[in-house]
Amino acid sequence: MQLFKKTSHKPHDNDVIIEKLKQLSFFSMFENDDETMERIAAVCSRRGFGAGKYIIREGDYGDELFIALSGEIEIIKNTLQNEEYTVTTFYADEGGVNFGEIALIDNDRRSASVLAKTECECLVITRDDFIKLGDENPRAGLEITRSIARQLCGNLRKSNTDIITLFSALVEEISASK
Amino acid sequence: MSISTQEIPARFIGKTFGDLFDFYLTRNRTILIGILENTGNFYTRKTEAIRDAQKTPDISKLVDNLKYVKQLVANMPVINPTSDYIITRYTRAIIIEGRMPGVLKKSIKEKTNAIV
Numbered sequence: 197m198q199l200f201k202k203t204s205h206k207p208h209d210n211d212v213i214i215e216k217l218k219q220l221s222f223f224s225m226f227e228n229d230d231e232t233m234e235r236i237a238a239v240c241s242r243r244g245f246g247a248g249k250y251i252i253r254e255g256d257y258g259d260e261l262f263i264a265l266s267g268e269i270e271i272i273k274n275t276l277q278n279e280e281y282t283v284t285t286f287y288a289d290e291g292g293v294n295f296g297e298i299a300l301i302d303n304d305r306r307s308a309s310v311l312a313k314t315e316c317e318c319l320v321i322t323r324d325d326f327i328k329l330g331d332e333n334p335r336a337g338l339e340i341t342r343s344i345a346r347q348l349c350g351n352l353r354k355s356n357t358d359i360i361t362l363f364s365a366l367v368e369e370i371s372a373s374k
Numbered sequence: 375m376s377i378s379t380q381e382i383p384a385r386f387i388g389k390t391f392g393d394l395f396d397f398y399l400t401r402n403r404t405i406l407i408g409i410l411e412n413t414g415n416f417y418t419r420k421t422e423a424i425r426d427a428q429k430t431p432d433i434s435k436l437v438d439n440l441k442y443v444k445q446l447v448a449n450m451p452v453i454n455p456t457s458d459y460i461i462t463r464y465t466r467a468i469i470i471e472g473r474m475p476g477v478l479k480k481s482i483k484e485k486t487n488a489i490v
Contacts, residue, residue, distance in 0.1 A: 273431060281429035358433035365437040 213237045213319060216265055219292030222343045232336045239325040245312040251295075252310040258299045259323040264288035267316030271295070272309040283308060288316070297344050300326045379410050379466040392457030394467065403472030408453035410466040416448035419464055 214233045217223040217240075226232040242265070245251050251262055254274055264286065271283040286293040295310050300323050330337020386394050391409065398406040412419050423446060427439030451468060452459070 275425065275428040277425055277428070279425060279429070283431045361433050361437055365441075 209242070210234065210237050212265070213240055213242075216263060216292070216319065220263060220294055221292070221347070222294070222297065222340050224292075225339055225343070226336065232333060235329060235333055235336065236321075239321055239329050240319040243318050243320050245316045245318065247312055247314050247316075249312050250309055251312055251316070251318065252306045252308070254307065254309040255305050257303060258296055258306050259303060261294060261296050261300050261321045261326070262310070263319040263321075264293040264295075265317040265319055268313040269293065269295075269316060270311045270313050272311055273307075274309075280309075285313065297347065299323060301341070301344060301348075376471050377407075377468065378471060379413075379468050382461060382465060382467050386461050387463055389461055390457060391455050391459040391461065394461055395457065398467070398469060405470045405472075406467055407470055408451055408468040409455065409459070409461065410468055411450040411452060411462070412446055412448050412464055413466050414464050416446075419448075420446060 214237050217233060217236055218227045223233070223236055226236070240263070243262075245267075251269070252258060254272070266288045269286045269288070271286070272280050273283050274280055296306070298304065299306075300321065303323070326337075326340075330341070382394065383397075386397065391406075395406045398404050420443065423443040424440070427443050428436065430436050430439065453468070
C-alpha cells in the first residue's frame with residue numbers, strides 16, 4: 197500500500213518553495229542569494245500525506261529532512277510503556293516548520309513520530325542530495341551544516357540541563373530515603 | 375447525624391468542589407464536607423498515575439509528576455477544600471447526613487403505627 201504520493205515540482209512552483217525555504221533558519225541566510233536558493237529548491241521534492249498518515253515513525257531509520265508546506269502536523273512520542281502522547285502540534289501556515297534535520301547529518305533512529313493531522317504537503321531533502329549540494333556548493337553546504345550544528349548545540353545544552361535535573365531528583369530521592 | 379462517604383456522580387468529575395457542594399445542598403439533609411482521594415485499588419491508581427506522569431517531553435515536569443505520584447496516599451481525606459478544587463477520578467464524597475429529630479421521628483412512627 198502506498199502511504200504517500202510523491203510529486204515533482206514544476207518551474208513555476210519554485211517561488212512557493214523558495215518562499216518556504218526562506219522561512220527556515222537553515223536556509224534564511226541565503227534569502228538574498230537567488231542562485232543558492234534556486235540550487236536548494238532544485239534538490240527539494242514535494243510529497244503529499246493524507247490525514248492520519250505518519251510522515252515519520254519513532255524508531256525508524258531515516259535520511260530525509262521534511263519541511264511542511266501545508267497542513268497540520270502533530271509530533272508524537274512514546275512512553276516506556278509504549279503509550280503515545282502528543283508533544284506539540286504545528287501548522288505549516290504559521291511559518292517555517294521542519295523536522296528530521298538530524299537525518300541530513302547522521303543515519304540514526306527517529307526520536308519522535310510525526311503525524312499528518314490533516315492532508316499535508318512537505319518538501320523533502322534527502323541526505324544524498326544534501327551531500328551532493330554541499331559538494332557542488334561548499335559555501336552553502338558549510339553554512340547550512342553550521343546552522344544545523346547550532347540547533348544540535350541547543351538540543352545538547354537542553355539535554356545537559358535535563359541530566360542535571362534528573363541527577364538532582366535522584367540525589368534528593370536518595371537523601372530523603374531512610 | 376452520621377458521616378459517610380458516597381460515590382460521586384460521574385458528571386462531577388472534572389468539576390469543582392463548589393459545584394459538588396451545591397449539588398449536595400439540594401439533597402435532603404446532606405452536607406458535603408470533603409473529598410476522599412485515591413479510593414479503590416491503590417496499586418492500579420499508582421500504576422495509572424505513573425503512566426500519565428511520563429506523558430511529557432519536559433524533564434522538569436516529568437520529575438514533578440513523578441514526585442506527585444510518590445506522594446499519593448490511598449484514601450486521602452481532603453476536608454473542606456477551596457471551592458475551586460477540581461474533583462478527580464477515583465474520589466468519593468465525604469458527607470454529613472442529618473437524621474430526623476427524635477420527637478419528630480417518634481411522632482412519624484406513631485402516625486405510621488396508627489395507619490397500620
